[in-house]
Amino acid sequence: MFIASDLPADLIRCAEADGFPRNSCGWIKGIYGVVRRNDFREIVAVTQGDCSFTQALMEVLRYRGVSVVPFAFPFDRDPDFLSRELAKMAARFGTTVAGGERWKERLDVVRRLAHEIDRLTWEEGKVTGEENHRWLVACSDFDGDPDEYARRAAAFLAEASARPARNDLVPIAFVGVPPIVSGLHACFEEAGARAVLNEVQRQFAMPGTTGSLVEQYLAYTYPYSFFERLSDIKAEAARRKVRGIVHYVQSFCFRQIEDIILREEVGVPVLTLEGDAPGPVDGRTRIRIEAFVEMLQGR
Numbered sequence: 292m293f294i295a296s297d298l299p300a301d302l303i304r305c306a307e308a309d310g311f312p313r314n315s316c317g318w319i320k321g322i323y324g325v326v327r328r329n330d331f332r333e334i335v336a337v338t339q340g341d342c343s344f345t346q347a348l349m350e351v352l353r354y355r356g357v358s359v360v361p362f363a364f365p366f367d368r369d370p371d372f373l374s375r376e377l378a379k380m381a382a383r384f385g386t387t388v389a390g391g392e393r394w395k396e397r398l399d400v401v402r403r404l405a406h407e408i409d410r411l412t413w414e415e416g417k418v419t420g421e422e423n424h425r426w427l428v429a430c431s432d433f434d435g436d437p438d439e440y441a442r443r444a445a446a447f448l449a450e451a452s453a454r455p456a457r458n459d460l461v462p463i464a465f466v467g468v469p470p471i472v473s474g475l476h477a478c479f480e481e482a483g484a485r486a487v488l489n490e491v492q493r494q495f496a497m498p499g500t501t502g503s504l505v506e507q508y509l510a511y512t513y514p515y516s517f518f519e520r521l522s523d524i525k526a527e528a529a530r531r532k533v534r535g536i537v538h539y540v541q542s543f544c545f546r547q548i549e550d551i552i553l554r555e556e557v558g559v560p561v562l563t564l565e566g567d568a569p570g571p572v573d574g575r576t577r578i579r580i581e582a583f584v585e586m587l588q589g590r
């Protein structure tokens with residue numbers, strides 16, 4: 292609702308008009324703008340395991356009269372802690388964990404379509420990095436309608452599987468939070484490289500097979516330490532024969548610091564790109580992208 296809106300910059304301005312500092316994350320401000328402009332009365336906030344700004348965001352929203360339901364991922368991946376959080380959440384919304392498990396089975400069928408779109412990207416070269424990004428990132432909430440998502444995903448799969456394969460582009464990975472800047476994937480394709488792995492977006496699609504909700508949310512790498520993400524990045528980059536990694540970081544985001552570990556550990560060239568506000572790729576970034584892809588082509 293933020294980044295895909297017609298005027299995402301307006302939502303940021305709404306937050307700044309309410310006092311959010313200019314030097315705070317654009318995603319936080321955009322989400323605040325969405326909640327305020329749409330007059331949401333109740334939200335779920337991931338208070339541990341997502342973003343260090345969430346607590347302050349939650350406090351301001353509560354102050355503005357929004358009811359906040361907190362959810363915490365355990366830093367140490369303790370299954371009992373996670374299980375208690377799920378039970379609390381279920382009770383809060385008048386259901387049970389068993390009811391949630393039935394929904395998981397239903398959503399797993401929908402997620403399999405997203406996994407197949409992902410496979411067509413890296414194994415068959417029939418889906419672009421941008422398409423991969425859009426289909427996988429949408430798995431965070433299936434655009435609010437899982438059945439409709441499944442119908443559209445099945446139609447997309449039928450169309451994409453019939454395309455000729457494109458194997459002339461340098462395979463790269465995008466890691467880090469989803470970009471606030473639009474057109475990054477297309478810019479890489481114009482320069483001669485294709486993202487065959489969108490790390491966090493793929494995690495939103497809950498890859499792999501899991502039996503229960505607790506197993507699923509323990510396998511989900513994003514909310515825990517960077518080391519869980521790193522081992523997933525290394526394994527998938529090797530499986531997909533990735534030759535370079537683009538680390539997208541958001542201005543004023545604490546996750547920028549994780550770039551230190553990524554660069555030292557990942558074993559392929561890394562290009563770190565920083566985005567601040569919604570909008571197209573700027574000229575300077577475009578030049579850096581072209582130079583990076585040229586370097587990969589020459590290796």
Ligand code: SF4
Nearest residue numbers: 316318342468541544
């Ligand atoms: S980009 Fe970083 S600071 Fe911004 S919402 Fe995401 S985790 Fe938080």
